[in-house]
Amino acid sequence: MIGVVDYKAGNAPSVYNAFASLGEDVCMIREAADFSKVKGIVLPGVGSAGATMDSLSEMGMIESLAQAVLEHKVPFLGICIGMQILFEHSAEGDVPCLGWLKGKTLRFDDSKVRVPQMGWNEVVFRREHPFVKDMGGRGHFYYVNSYYVSPADESDILGVTDYNGEFCCLVQHENILGAQFHCEKSGPLGLKLLGNYASWIKEAASC
Secondary structure, three states, rough: OOEEOOOOOOOHHHHHHHHHHOOOOOOEEEEEEHHHHHEEEEEEOOOOHHHHHHHHHHHOOOOHHHHHHOOOOOOEEEOHHHHHHOOOOOOOOEEEEOOOEEEEEEEEEOOOOOEEEEEEEEEEEEEHHHHHHOOOOEEEEEEEOOEEEEEHHHHHEEEEEOOOOOOEEEEEOOOEEEEEEOOOHHHHHHHHHHHHHHHHHHHHHOO
């Protein structure tokens, strides 16, 4: 079963409905005990890094989430803010984040580009991974973001997008995935990615 973390500040229902439309077994995670019931964890996000961290903390989820992902190696997907807080620090509100991956989240330079970036933009996949299987190496996905991640380790970068310069929009490190764009709002290609994620979970569970 795939668990979608519902932490009040996110857009969990949209992600839940996307997996349900694919026929996947999916549930909402609303308390720490729920992490033990699932084989995959999705952390969606809208809003700010600080509000997301505060919500997860207030709900007592951070320790159990880290235990599931870092210790038990449950396949994890962070979307938008759910990806940004994987890193050590966010310039959005100058807040410390989960720190599972080395690096930081930075703001686009609004003297050079429109902030936020809103709409469709092309993703180029840098390497192979089950998450981007059969995607043709690139595709257009839907963004709403004023910030972007800057991984310290370039080997964590799975995909990039150009917005007056290349930035990381997909990360992968061991069992951890992150997407800056909204898979659940990106039409057939976005659903294909979510289907690939579900298949990856099943493969991991069978090993």
